[in-house]
Amino acid sequence: MAVRTAAIPQELIYRAAYEANRLAATTVPRDGLVAFQRAAQRESKPLARFVLRKIVDNANLAVAENRPMCADTGLPRYYVKVGNEAAIEGGFVALERTLRQAVADLTHDIQLRANRVHPLTRHNPGNNVGIFAPNVDYSFEPDGDWIDIIVVHKGGLFGTDYRMLFPADGVTGIKRFLLDNLAEFARRGLSCPPVIIGVGLGGTKDQCVRLSKEAACLRSIGDRHPDPLVADLEVELNDLANRTGFGVMGVGGDTTSYDVHIEIAYAHTGGLPTAVSQLCHAYRRAVGRVHPDGRVEYRDDPQWFTPYYRRVGIE
Amino acid sequence: MEQPETQFREWHLGTPLSDEDIAQVRAGDIVYLSGPVFTARDGVYEHMLVRGNEPPIDLRSLTNVSLQSSPAGVEVSPGVYKVSSLQATAGFRYARYMPPLLERYGVKAVVGKGGMSEDVYRDIFKPHGAICLSTMGYGLGAIYGKAVERVLGVYWLKELGISEALWVMQMKEFGPLLAEGDVQGHGFFTQVNEEINVQLSLAYAGLRPPVFRRLGEEQRPEQELF
Structure with a gap:
């Protein structure tokens, strides 16, 4: 036995x-704290820089005083x-x-x-x-x-959406859906940007949404998908997200997204199910x-x- | 070289706010509040403004600042409450409660998240000489929570539950808050969104709309959705 x-x-x-x-x-995970500090240092807009610095201060205060x-x-x-x-x-x-x-x-x-x-x-x-x-x-x-x-x-209120795209939409359709999602939820800071963006591609609908959520919440900022094709798209989508200009809390700024993580699952031959989930900068995981x-x-x-x-x- | 921390105006104001204080705040300024405030969101708005229940305390004489929030707080001993973290929730969905809140309770400053449309400021806030302030990030909850000097009372607990109850709190340097809508009826986000939309339209360049659309879908990404 x-x-x-x-x-x-x-x-x-x-x-x-x-x-x-x-x-x-x-406690903000270390990869988050590094990303917060880097965003604050790089920010060119004064109001956005002010808020990003406050977010770093807040992360330190929360740990020091055991406050959520x-x-x-x-x-x-x-x-x-x-x-x-x-x-x-x-x-x-x-x-x-x-x-x-x-x-x-x-x-x-x-x-x-x-x-x-x-x-x-x-x-x-x-x-x-x-x-x-x-x-x-x-x-x-x-x-x-x-x-x-x-x-x-x-x-639980803002930032997640699903769309049945089709192979005819392709990567262009994915990009457009990501921008739509940010225009819906990053505007006025509803989803509390800068966010970490999870993208689910393929699978069944429910799998697609679940993968987008897990991609946002369960990978570290900066890590890349092992498939180089997917990894390149992650970088491309992150650049795109930051070109929107929403910035921290939608006040206008250089960093809207800290990172984009994509998870893929094999899909129906006729479809390209796509889901996007935004994880706010109150980055809470242990x-x-x-x-x-x-x-x-x-x-x-x-x-x-x-x-x-x-x-x-x-x- | 270290860039200057701020290039915008900061106000440190006491509550209840005076008309003079309110008048000098402009959209885009940063505000810190000290003094009493009360919370009201879905539960309190419905209970107080729609069903017409009078709160167990005289809000009008206490303060004119209302916060769209439910604090992260607990009852540490019977009747004694402590708040660890504080944040406002998205305000756009509460626009329809603003006329009775401002008229019947004399509220002069509503603290929410992300503000409301400029129409609401122009048509409702401006005639009442009221302003709308916005919290600046869920990641500032500990800083805002630390600004709670004392919980003065928690009301309608039984009727609304702890996360929707009416909290009255004594604040000290509660901020930074963004002046979103000012007494002239201008909205900060409305202004900044015009600049963002220019950049956003460049990001959209060359990206086709989806081959299959959804019923009722807004196809112009530069539009507000409320």
Whole structure:
């Protein structure tokens, strides 16, 4: 009989989920801070430069005083990557319960705003937990005996859109849709630019939207898609986004987008489904890797888009 | 060489705002507010302005500044609230509540995000001698939260829930806020969008509209959508 790894206790998962939520609410990932500072240094418009500097100040203040960097603490959600060899005390049902408990507790302790309400009655349970809330998405990774708990706090009103383009639209159509999306949401700063832009290309419609969201939230600023064709388009779209001139909060400036991340999925032969998601500059994400020996390692880079996750090279 | 931090005017004003203070603020200025303010967004607007419920405190004598916001705050002990982070939400969708808010409650400054159209400033704000201010980025929530000196009261909790309740807060140097709409009826974003649209049209050059359009779709990207 194969040797089973020790089960990861729920208490440890709770601790990691709680801390990752706290870090996400208060601490800008390092790649974000570097991008903020660079944008402030490069900005040529005085008002935009003033605001970008304030955003850097705010990031430092949030950490120093354990304050959420934005009062709209968004919709807390989880992306959980589970190593194929990991064993979880109580299984996935217990894991899900623990993750929900951590969000409810954090809502009170760190003053996450209770944002989740019933969509029709608008009743607010007061703890960000409810029907299908918080979102928990799972993926799996060969060989690992750990669990990665990735927490993202993302606003929910502006910046995401989907369009069924067609092969006749091509890259031109993708570019135009991106500009349309920015003209809709970056104007007057509704989506809180500078943003990180995720683009989903192909797949089924729901897959396309999901990939755009994950591309915005779960890759680091500056990293490129492994396919050079896609990587080149990422750079081209980022240049295009910054040529719009919306700038920070739509006040007019040089940086509207910190980066564009594209994820592709094989599409129907007749279609080019395209989705765009904007992640605002309140860039809130943290990762905790929980090991069976009791260690929890926190890091900035989610490492969500692995070759296995993209299903590269699998028969 | 370090470039100058600001090339625009800054105002540090006390609330309730005086007509003289309001009159000198121009679209594009930066404003910091000290004194009491109250929050009102979807819940309070409907409860107070549409259904006509009078708030449990006399807002009119307390302040004339209203904030379109729900703070990230909690009840730390019974009746005692603490705000850690603060931010306004997008104001364009609240334009229809402005006439009763300004008329019935004497509000002279509305703090939102991104402002409203110049028509609203000209037709509603200007006749009331009121201005519209905008918060400047979700990434300034901690700075704005630190400006909350004290939560004076939280009302309609039971009716509206904590994220829609009426919060009354004592502020100290609450800013930077962008003067979006001034008493002359000018809007900062309307002005700046004219410049941006020139640049935007260049970015669109050579990009065809999609082969399949959507019903009701706005095809002119230089237009406002509200």
